[in-house]
Amino acid sequence: MTRLETDPSPSSRAAAGGRQARIAGWLEADGRVDVAQAAALLGVAPETVRRDLRAMETAGRLHRVHGGAISVVPRPMVTRSAPKSRYIGLGRTVWERLPRQGTLLIGTGPPALGLAEAISAAPPERPGLTVVTNYLDAAVVLSRVPLLAVYNIGGTVSPTSRGQEGDWAITELNRLRTDVSVICPAGISVEDGLSDPRPAGAAVCRAETRIGRRVIALADAAAVGRSAFVTFATIEEIDEVVVAGSVPDRLHRPFSDRGVGLTVVPTVD
Incomplete structure (x- = not known):
């Protein structure tokens, strides 16, 4: 030396x-x-x-x-285009509807981080809820919540979404069955279903949808009526859609016609 x-x-x-x-x-x-x-x-x-x-x-x-x-400190938000406050109302709305017992999967995306932060702000009062996620930022936030069991899927980390993807992630997901799966599609269309711009991301979302007994889609209102590159689920596979922003009636009505609940939560910019 x-x-x-x-x-x-x-x-x-x-x-x-x-x-x-x-x-x-x-x-x-x-x-x-x-x-x-x-x-x-x-x-x-x-x-x-x-x-x-x-x-x-x-x-x-x-x-x-x-x-x-x-980072050892959870960051307010993972992308500059989606500040933390934008999805906190969305997260609170969804968290109020979720059980405090059982198993919950949280997928990848800024709205999912809003849910993780809502859980952190109003944590369960007793043990019994297990959360599994393939989203690094959500895992960091949730790891600091007392009485909450948190599992991270693992896999290749996407530099775009900061989600864990690939064969490793899908293999682990296929071993699971969750009471609720919360996913974040880039596109939600009654005709074309739910979609993601990247095949790797869509493959993970497909697995997350399949393992959930109840499936909730979280998204920005801009995703409604839009179709991204790769479809991973039909609208019939989703139990509820919750979006942040505002949705015109012409886009809102087709969801109710198909029996899919669509909740719109105003954003705070």
């Missing part, structure tokens, strides 16, 4: 401090740092980034995970 490794010089300590400040900034913005991406952006070797992450974890600034690190 060289002296540089055991007793870093002031210049090397300053360089490490600069790298760690940038890493902290990425965590603040995105909630996660990928080793390979950070190394490329910083112009250093991946092992250098791993040393920085170890030092930052020791200081309590992050939590290391496979391939990188995540």
Whole structure:
């Protein structure tokens, strides 16, 4: 071992401090740092980034995970286009209707995080509710709720949705049966059903829909009447749709005609 490794010089300590400040900034913005991406952006070797992450974890600034690190503090929201307050009313509305006992699956998407935050704000008063999710941000929020059993599905983490996908996630989901599955489609149409823009995301949503005895779709009002690239469920497979925003009557009426409840919750911008 060289002296540089055991007793870093002031210049090397300053360089490490600069790298760690940038890493902290990425965590603040995105909630996660990928080793390979950070190394490329910083112009250093991946092992250098791993040393920085170890030092930052020791200081309590992050939590290391496979391939990188995540923030130790739940972020208000995962995307800049969907601020936290926008879906908190949606989350409260759904949480009021859910049982406090049994099993609940929460899928991936900003509306699902609104539900997780509503649960955190008004937690169950006694044990008995188990929540399973493939959404990293929801898992972090829910892990801090007393008396709640939380399970994370695992799998490949999508850099787009921050949901866990792939064969690993689907295999785990296929082992389960939940009392309620809450999913977040990108498109909801009476004619075309529920859809997602990515095949990997649609495959996970399909599994989450199939395992739920009761299925609730959460979405932004902009998703109503829209069809994304890959359909994963028919409208008949959904028990209830809850959307944030406002829905014109011409789009609302077809759901009631098909016997599917559509609840519209105003947003707070």
